[in-house]
Amino acid sequence: MKRNVLIIGAGGVAQVVAHKCAQHNDLLGDLHIASRTVAKCEAIIASVQAKGAMKVPGVFRAHAVDAMDSAAVAALIRDTGAQIVINVGSAFVNMYVLDACIATGAAYMDTAIHEDPAKICETPPWYGNYEWKKRDACKDAGVTAILGIGFDPGVVNVWARAAEGMLDRIDSIDIIDINAGSHGKYFATNFDPEINFREFTGTVYSWQKGGWQENRMFEVGKTWTLPVVGDQKAYLTGHDEVHSLAARYPQADVRFWMGFGDHYINVFTVLNNLGLLSEKPVRTAEGQEVIPLKVVKAVLPDPASLAPGYTGKTCIADLVKGEKDGKPAEVLIYNVADHKEAYEEVGSQGISYTAGVPPVAAAILVAQGTWDVGTMVNAEELDPKPFINLLNTMGLPSRIRDAAGDRELSF
Amino acid sequence: MKRNVLIIGAGGVAQVVAHKCAQHNDLLGDLHIASRTVAKCEAIIASVQAKGAMKVPGVFRAHAVDAMDSAAVAALIRDTGAQIVINVGSAFVNMYVLDACIATGAAYMDTAIHEDPAKICETPPWYGNYEWKKRDACKDAGVTAILGIGFDPGVVNVWARAAEGMLDRIDSIDIIDINAGSHGKYFATNFDPEINFREFTGTVYSWQKGGWQENRMFEVGKTWTLPVVGDQKAYLTGHDEVHSLAARYPQADVRFWMGFGDHYINVFTVLNNLGLLSEKPVRTAEGQEVIPLKVVKAVLPDPASLAPGYTGKTCIADLVKGEKDGKPAEVLIYNVADHKEAYEEVGSQGISYTAGVPPVAAAILVAQGTWDVGTMVNAEELDPKPFINLLNTMGLPSRIRDAAGDRELSF
Numbered sequence: 001m002k003r004n005v006l007i008i009g010a011g012g013v014a015q016v017v018a019h020k021c022a023q024h025n026d027l028l029g030d031l032h033i034a035s036r037t038v039a040k041c042e043a044i045i046a047s048v049q050a051k052g053a054m055k056v057p058g059v060f061r062a063h064a065v066d067a068m069d070s071a072a073v074a075a076l077i078r079d080t081g082a083q084i085v086i087n088v089g090s091a092f093v094n095m096y097v098l099d100a101c102i103a104t105g106a107a108y109m110d111t112a113i114h115e116d117p118a119k120i121c122e123t124p125p126w127y128g129n130y131e132w133k134k135r136d137a138c139k140d141a142g143v144t145a146i147l148g149i150g151f152d153p154g155v156v157n158v159w160a161r162a163a164e165g166m167l168d169r170i171d172s173i174d175i176i177d178i179n180a181g182s183h184g185k186y187f188a189t190n191f192d193p194e195i196n197f198r199e200f201t202g203t204v205y206s207w208q209k210g211g212w213q214e215n216r217m218f219e220v221g222k223t224w225t226l227p228v229v230g231d232q233k234a235y236l237t238g239h240d241e242v243h244s245l246a247a248r249y250p251q252a253d254v255r256f257w258m259g260f261g262d263h264y265i266n267v268f269t270v271l272n273n274l275g276l277l278s279e280k281p282v283r284t285a286e287g288q289e290v291i292p293l294k295v296v297k298a299v300l301p302d303p304a305s306l307a308p309g310y311t312g313k314t315c316i317a318d319l320v321k322g323e324k325d326g327k328p329a330e331v332l333i334y335n336v337a338d339h340k341e342a343y344e345e346v347g348s349q350g351i352s353y354t355a356g357v358p359p360v361a362a363a364i365l366v367a368q369g370t371w372d373v374g375t376m377v378n379a380e381e382l383d384p385k386p387f388i389n390l391l392n393t394m395g396l397p398s399r400i401r402d403a404a405g406d407r408e409l410s411f
Numbered sequence: 412m413k414r415n416v417l418i419i420g421a422g423g424v425a426q427v428v429a430h431k432c433a434q435h436n437d438l439l440g441d442l443h444i445a446s447r448t449v450a451k452c453e454a455i456i457a458s459v460q461a462k463g464a465m466k467v468p469g470v471f472r473a474h475a476v477d478a479m480d481s482a483a484v485a486a487l488i489r490d491t492g493a494q495i496v497i498n499v500g501s502a503f504v505n506m507y508v509l510d511a512c513i514a515t516g517a518a519y520m521d522t523a524i525h526e527d528p529a530k531i532c533e534t535p536p537w538y539g540n541y542e543w544k545k546r547d548a549c550k551d552a553g554v555t556a557i558l559g560i561g562f563d564p565g566v567v568n569v570w571a572r573a574a575e576g577m578l579d580r581i582d583s584i585d586i587i588d589i590n591a592g593s594h595g596k597y598f599a600t601n602f603d604p605e606i607n608f609r610e611f612t613g614t615v616y617s618w619q620k621g622g623w624q625e626n627r628m629f630e631v632g633k634t635w636t637l638p639v640v641g642d643q644k645a646y647l648t649g650h651d652e653v654h655s656l657a658a659r660y661p662q663a664d665v666r667f668w669m670g671f672g673d674h675y676i677n678v679f680t681v682l683n684n685l686g687l688l689s690e691k692p693v694r695t696a697e698g699q700e701v702i703p704l705k706v707v708k709a710v711l712p713d714p715a716s717l718a719p720g721y722t723g724k725t726c727i728a729d730l731v732k733g734e735k736d737g738k739p740a741e742v743l744i745y746n747v748a749d750h751k752e753a754y755e756e757v758g759s760q761g762i763s764y765t766a767g768v769p770p771v772a773a774a775i776l777v778a779q780g781t782w783d784v785g786t787m788v789n790a791e792e793l794d795p796k797p798f799i800n801l802l803n804t805m806g807l808p809s810r811i812r813d814a815a816g817d818r819e820l821s822f
Binding site for chain 1: 701
């Protein structure tokens with residue numbers, strides 16, 4: 001049994017995490033949120049209070065911390081008595097926060113892979129570059145570290161594991177992420193533009209025929225027919241979960257597909273071809289050193305600002321194909337989320353909602369001991385059933401479509 | 412009779428001016444070139460020497476000067492004994508260089524209107540905001556100041572004046588600027604991106620039906636059929652010459668059309684809609700103040716770097732319609748320039764060539780006294796004949812297409 005949660009980060013996903021922790025503070029205990037800018041944390045707590053989201057009276061405090069300072073994070077963990085850390089800060093801070101958890105014994109979870117600001121798209125498997133190097137340290141310290149437990153990576157990994165019980169053999173896992181919503185702006189990214197664009201400027205790695213296949217972004221596209229959102233064009237995209245699922249399912253093809261409209265692709269292509277998505281500094285005629293990607297980020301709408309006007313739905317799915325009883329079989333496990341409903345509940349749009357609810361479910365399972373495994377894992381290494389059942393009650397129901405029809409998935 | 416030329420600026424147009432001055436240094440005397448970065452001036456002189464472009468042995472020296480420091484420019488004019496200043500520096504320096512000419516008595520010429528870095532697209536007529544306020548000062552000092560004597564503005568103004576002798580009444584002047592060449596890059600501007608984009612982000616002013624008409628860029632497009640380059644789509648664009656020609660021909664419609672391919676328009680539209688062409692600073696997440704347009708400039712190819720691979724031709728034309736002997740009549744006066752030929756002669760591409768040759772022709776006419784009028788003028792106020800005849804011998808022949816056919820225009 002672990003109690004008391006420290007949330008690292010104060011963006012759109014942190015907002016969701018805060019609201020969902022508050023809704024379950026009877027199980028989670030004291031709540032704390034910390035980021036570089038304490039005012040952002042205070043604004044999130046104010047929005048939690050405005051919604052009356054705290055299930056029972058309790059603590060929710062804001063703190064300022066530099067998450068790249070491990071010792072400062074460790075001190076904050078000790079000061080707050082947090083036994084669970086939900087890291088939804090920038091992808092650049094993961095390893096510093098993880099080190100602080102190893103130092104203090106707190107459970108760790110995040111929703112995206114660690115990145116070095118200066119490197120785009122490192123050698124696969126990506127988890128091998130940073131996180132997995134700390135596996136032994138976690139095990140030795142008995143620290144529970146759940147890597148990538150947002151929606152994708154996260155729920156989609158858990159679904160793949162759940163499909164193990166439905167098929168005798170898994171031949172392919174296609175993860176399809178479609179945002180069929182509309183924010184009404186000329187152009188915007190749904191989360192931090194810097195992280196968003198970095199996903200698409202490097203090599204697209206997929207695991208096919210037992211090896212890493214390399215493509216360029218938008219090189220391989222395919223129209224998928226999905227529940228609710230219908231026909232949607234999606235493109236083979238590099239993504240965290242491919243890099244852990246390939247280790248568990250080496251015999252299967254593991255691919256990630258992200259949906260993009262022609263307009264998004266056009267804007268991305270222009271910016272990328274001009275060099276404006278580069279993380280490497282350029283020098284202006286006046287001699288100022290500037291990182292172009294940071295300027296693009298500065299001119300784009302703040303993703304959090306999109307939430308009030310966002311309409312439409314997201315659909316994220318695992319299409320798992322293989323064999324059952326000697327015959328070809330497939331299951332589609334999926335979730336549909338609604339931007340407007342998400343905003344009404346927690347003040348964030350649907351993309352942040354789908355990323356922010358799962359780590360809170362994971363935190364509850366750690367608090368209850370069910371997932372408190374005392375070592376480092378990716379989501380597919382844990383028992384999927386309690387997690388899927390819990391998410392069904394938290395606003396992110398899993399559904400399944402297979403030969404037997406379309407229905408909620410529960411165990 | 413004036414002698415000795417000081418060139419201000421060291422970009423692609425300055426390169427052409429330097430080569431052409433060298434080819435006529437028997438008439439022009441000592442040559443000097445000055446910019447903020449003396450190394451750029453030295454490189455231009457080295458290229459002149461490498462081509463053996465000096466007609467007779469003579470002086471060609473490089474100097475460092477901050478062209479926004481009028482006193483420093485005046486001191487340089489006195490030190491060098493220059494009686495003619497060809498200003499092909501940034502559009503931001505015009506008034507400072509003009510003041511230095513007024514202070515020293517040197518003749519002044521430029522190729523583009525003065526701009527305040529902080530303002531886009533001021534009230535028409537644009538010349539009224541800065542240059543024309545110095546008319547009396549030029550007249551009082553007996554200073555010859557020829558405004559906008561590149562190609563457009565410049566030659567196109569002179570052509571309009573020449574058309575006065577061909578028609579009894581002028582009803583419309585359409586200036587059409589087509590670059591049918593190819594630089595082979597994903598995207599590049601043919602001159603300073605900062606100045607280039609500033610032309611298109613403001614209101615498009617044209618003079619029609621006796622008043623200023625306002626449009627947005629790319630709002631009004633038309634396909635023109637031109638000699639050599641054929642059918643070309645061009646768009647109503649704001650441009651300097653409209654603002655002086657409207658004063659001389661208030662009864663006529665005066666419009667400027669610039670040719671753009673769909674790809675250029677797409678890239679421009681994306682950058683403009685995102686706010687990346689703004690001259691107003693934005694603040695990055697890290698707190699750095701950056702002007703987006705300057706970052707776009709930094710990532711784009713240096714226009715000078717396009718020259719070696721540039722192929723194809725430009726066509727710039729005046730289509731002047733009106734009445735002759737009681738019947739409707741029209742003349743098309745035009746020039747076709749070739750990028751590769753320009754590069755072979757002076758090391759610059761065709762756009763720089765067409766802009767850089769005319770001010771040297773004007774300087775020769777000032778040196779000879781023909782155009783040394785001792786006051787401030789726009790190009791259409793001067794006798795067009797000697798200028799057109801001289802340009803015919805300097806690599807920029809004027810041609811005319813009218814009811815009598817297509818032939819070289821000379822007087």
